[in-house]
Amino acid sequence: ILEGDFVSVCVDPSFQPGGDPWGITMVAVDMKGDWHIQVAKQDSTGMDGWMWELLELRQKFARVHALGVEAGGGQGGVEYILNDWMRRHGVSFPRIQYLKHSRLQGRKSMRISQLTNIVNSGRLSLEPGMHQMLRGLQSYRSGVERQDDHLLDSLAMHLEVQMARTPGETKMPTPDELRHRRFTAIRAIIDKGKRPAIKSHRYL
16 A cells, blocks of 8 residues: 555445355555555455454554445444444544445446446456455356355445546436536537637638
8 A cells, every 4th residue: 555545445244144245345546546455355254254354454454544335225224333333442434435325326236347447447456365356356247146246346335435536437427417417518518609610711
């Protein structure tokens, strides 16, 4: 991690031991927008597992700018559990985003597919030994259900947390943003029509 890197941690949580795996990734994005994965872990140890992993990660890396946690349909419950856990263990993060994805933002596979620009353009690097992440990137197929995509889902969350440093699309635009873009485009067309025409000259 270099000076100037923006470091974020994202969690795709699970709550029952032996159920779906949780996934945690930590990414440092440099000033050029290149992604450097520092941590990529998953396990089926439930809520206690990923929270202890988060604690160890926070103790090891002092410079983490943001934490993103998938909240699913129960943001209030996840937020309360995490805040209580951080208070008891004396852990804090400068910024925490609880990412609640609606149907308007598409399925998980659509969010993961937004990583294509970063991966295919060579802007993603992995630390040695990240075999699970490497296998996930190699085997993932868009649109295929029930894949082992927990690490990739966690990685895709950085698109929302990193925001302007991401070289790809960060999030789906809201209706207000779409209206503003359309208004700006129409305004530009109108202003262009008001400008005096430039006379052309024919040279013989």
